[in-house]
Every structure is written in C-alpha cells, then in structure tokens.
Amino acid sequence: MSLHSWTTRAVHAGKDDLAALGLHAPPIDLSTTYPSHDVVGEATRLDEFAEGHDDGGPPVYGRVANPTVRRFENALAELEGAEAAVAFSTGMAALSACLLAQVAAGRSHVVGVRPLYGTTDHLLDSGLLGTSVTWASPEDAASAITGRTGLVVVETPANPTLDEVDLRALTDACAPVPVLVDSTFATPVLQHPLEQGAAMVLHSATKYLGGHGDVMGGVVACGEDMARSLRQIRFVTGAMLHPMAGYELLRGLSTLAVRVHGASATAAELARRLADHPGVTRVHYPSIGGAMVSFETSADPVTLVSAVRLITPAVSLGSVDSLIQHPASLTHRIMDEVSRKEAGISPDLVRLSVGLEDVEDLWGDLDQALAHAAR
Numbered sequence: 001m002s003l004h005s006w007t008t009r010a011v012h013a014g015k016d017d018l019a020a021l022g023l024h025a026p027p028i029d030l031s032t033t034y035p036s037h038d039v040v041g042e043a044t045r046l047d048e049f050a051e052g053h054d055d056g057g058p059p060v061y062g063r064v065a066n067p068t069v070r071r072f073e074n075a076l077a078e079l080e081g082a083e084a085a086v087a088f089s090t091g092m093a094a095l096s097a098c099l100l101a102q103v104a105a106g107r108s109h110v111v112g113v114r115p116l117y118g119t120t121d122h123l124l125d126s127g128l129l130g131t132s133v134t135w136a137s138p139e140d141a142a143s144a145i146t147g148r149t150g151l152v153v154v155e156t157p158a159n160p161t162l163d164e165v166d167l168r169a170l171t172d173a174c175a176p177v178p179v180l181v182d183s184t185f186a187t188p189v190l191q192h193p194l195e196q197g198a199a200m201v202l203h204s205a206t207k208y209l210g211g212h213g214d215v216m217g218g219v220v221a222c223g224e225d226m227a228r229s230l231r232q233i234r235f236v237t238g239a240m241l242h243p244m245a246g247y248e249l250l251r252g253l254s255t256l257a258v259r260v261h262g263a264s265a266t267a268a269e270l271a272r273r274l275a276d277h278p279g280v281t282r283v284h285y286p287s288i289g290g291a292m293v294s295f296e297t298s299a300d301p302v303t304l305v306s307a308v309r310l311i312t313p314a315v316s317l318g319s320v321d322s323l324i325q326h327p328a329s330l331t332h333r334i335m336d337e338v339s340r341k342e343a344g345i346s347p348d349l350v351r352l353s354v355g356l357e358d359v360e361d362l363w364g365d366l367d368q369a370l371a372h373a374a375r
C-alpha cells in the first residue's frame, strides 16, 4: 500500500522502477516474439500463460502479454484498488472477454440494468456470444438472478442518460453473483466501484483514460482469479492491447485527475445554464459530477448537433476537446425503438462530452446551435 495520495499515485503508477532503470519515459516494447534458447523452459512458460497466469517474465509471444501494456495494467489496477487489471484492444473486447469467461464457466445468464452503452445493450440483447439476458431495474436485479447467472452488468453514470445506480445496495442484494460496473464516464477519479462491492470495473480506455481522442483500448480491473480467466480468454481471442496504446494510456493516467476535474467544473456550469435555457426541457447531470452532460431539447436535436461550430459533432467522449452527438442516431441506434424507450433514451436527447475549452466559448456555441435548431 502506497503512502502517497491517489492523485500522486496517478502520476507515478506503473513507473516506479524507471529511475532505477535510468529512464524517465516508460520504454515501448514493440516485440511480436521473444527469443529463447531454453525451449523446454519456454514451453512451460507458454503453458502458464495459456492458463491465465502472468508472472511478469518474457511473454513468449506478443498476443500473450507485453511489458508496456503491463505497466498500464498495473497502474490502472492500483488506481482502482484492484489486485489486477487486464487490458484489451477496445472496451467492447474487454466486455466480450468478461461474457465469454462466464459462458466458459457454465454461467451464461446475465442480468442487465438499463441504460447501458448501445452496443453493450445490443451484445447482451442479441446473445451473440452465447449469453442470455434478463433486463431489470437496479431494485429488481437480485430477483432476476437464477442458478445460471454469471454476471450482473450495470453502467453508472449510464451512457447516455447519466442515470446513477447505488452500487453498494446493488452489490449487497446480488451477492455472491459478481457485479460488473462500466465506470467509463466516472473514471477512477470520481468513483471506485470495487470499494462498493463490485467484482469487476470496466473502462473503455478510449475515452478519459487516453483523453486525447487518439488511442483505443479497454481494461477490466478485478481480483486475480477473475483476471486469470480474462487472460485465458485474451490468449485465445487475441484481443490484446497494442503496446503503443499501452504507452499512451499510461501517459493519459498521469493527467487524468486534472483533466477530469477541469472538464467537470465546466460541465457543471453548462448543465446549470442549459437548465435555464428555453430550448432545453430537461438536463441530466450526475450527482458525482463528471464531464458528461445530456439534455432533452424542444429544438430539432439532429439540426442542433449539425449546427455546432466549436464543439465537434462526433461519437465518443472523454477527449480534451468537446464532442456532441444524438444517441438515437448514433451511440444507441443499434437498439430497437422499444428498447431505447424502455431504457429511458428519448429521441430528443443530446449527449455532450465537455472538454477543456473555455466555458464561455462552449456556451456561445451551444446557445447559437440551440437558436439555429429551434422549432
């Protein structure tokens, strides 16, 4: 256990050995393979990796493990208060591994709490990976659990409505079934789901952890037993995080706190101003804060999104620059209309990811776009 504060650890995690190595920036290991003259020793090591162990030694092959990716995994585990973390090529690859691990263990039933990110909802609803789902409210989740339930899946604050779930109440009610929390919107700056009884925390690292819109990744922080199952799945599915992405994500962690706090202050102010705007019928902003704001508008939401000039009209979130999108058209388009309605996602909802621009400039852009789209 480190004596330093969380913010300090976010700057140094995954890099504690660098000075002793005579380095300042973490080395990027791009090897696809790891030579060894000890063939028998390598064979034994490969067996260990195939069973999901990772002792930190030479990875044998680039799909199996990577020293730069391990630095990011170790740092994220430390910042989430987890025993381990396993990194993947995207957030959806990370979620897929969680589901496949449950299917492999013979527990293919999932209880899902809506709303979730649209493709997550679709993956569960379609059963494409061999799972089945029962949708439930947070209050009813425990009663939806059966003998074959391997996972309860929840996202808080949720994409795109920013609904929040009382994680302590949910994990207490659902125990001993593991609860997976998609904490992408909160980041470990604002929330630590493992402290509230969750078994797994998932991040689309593409968003705040990277923070600059130029790296894709996913990561799950959890106990070592679960991590072993996830590494087994990653070993065979090949959804490994690229070492360059591991480097960028580790770098992103060192500025995460200052980015999230800065953008959150602006987002809270925009949420206040939007609530007073005549073209806005409802504002969604989480009690824990954060840099995401959603709002329902009496204006035409599609015209509004196309009318921004400073803010970028694009899916994704968590970058230093602000992005806006219409969930019914993009992030949650893959859901059918009935499911969207059940999840509380209005066709009038617009989702804003607030970046690090000046609040007055962002407000000016939103205000002119709302006026342009008025109907």
Ligand code: MET
Pocket (backbone or CB within 6 Å): 117, 159, 204, 315, 316, 317, 330, 331
């Ligand atoms: C292709 S939809 C987009 C991705 C991302 N998860 C978001 O919520 O914006």
